[in-house]
Amino acid sequence: MELRMSEIHAIQTELEQINEKITSVQSISFMVDLAGQLAAWLAFSGEQMAIAKKKWRAAKVRAYDNYAFSKAASGLKITPSVATDYAQARSGDEESDYEHCERVNKAITHTLDVLRTCISALKAEQFAFQYSGNQ
Secondary structure, eight states: OOHHHHHHHHHHHHHHHHHHHHHHOHHHHHHHHHHHHHHHHEEEEEEEEEEHHHHHHHHHHHHHHHHHHHHHHHOOOHHHHHHHHHHHHHHHHHHHHHHHHHHHHHHHHHHHHHHHHHHHHHHHHHHHTTTTOOO
């Protein structure tokens, strides 16, 4: 499995546009279709989070091992906290990818919540309109 950050960036761009559409479009069927798209993106971004986290952990392990073994070979003693800090710093790109995937995933979740609320409000308005005698 490969990390597809370009698709995560594309989803983020789409989310920004969707937020504008949610407030301007008054169609329940449009919003239901949009919810389906968001659900697919939620699954994809969750998968990408898992891949990114796996790559981040592997990068930390490699950096830790390289640092610890190189210092041990040199005869230098290092504290575990220094080695951990070094590994964390060396795996910053992978950490950034994971955090970006996580933020997009959370944004999708919040957008779905807003969408659900809008659908409920539109249904309530429809119901009130139908039973107020304005058919």
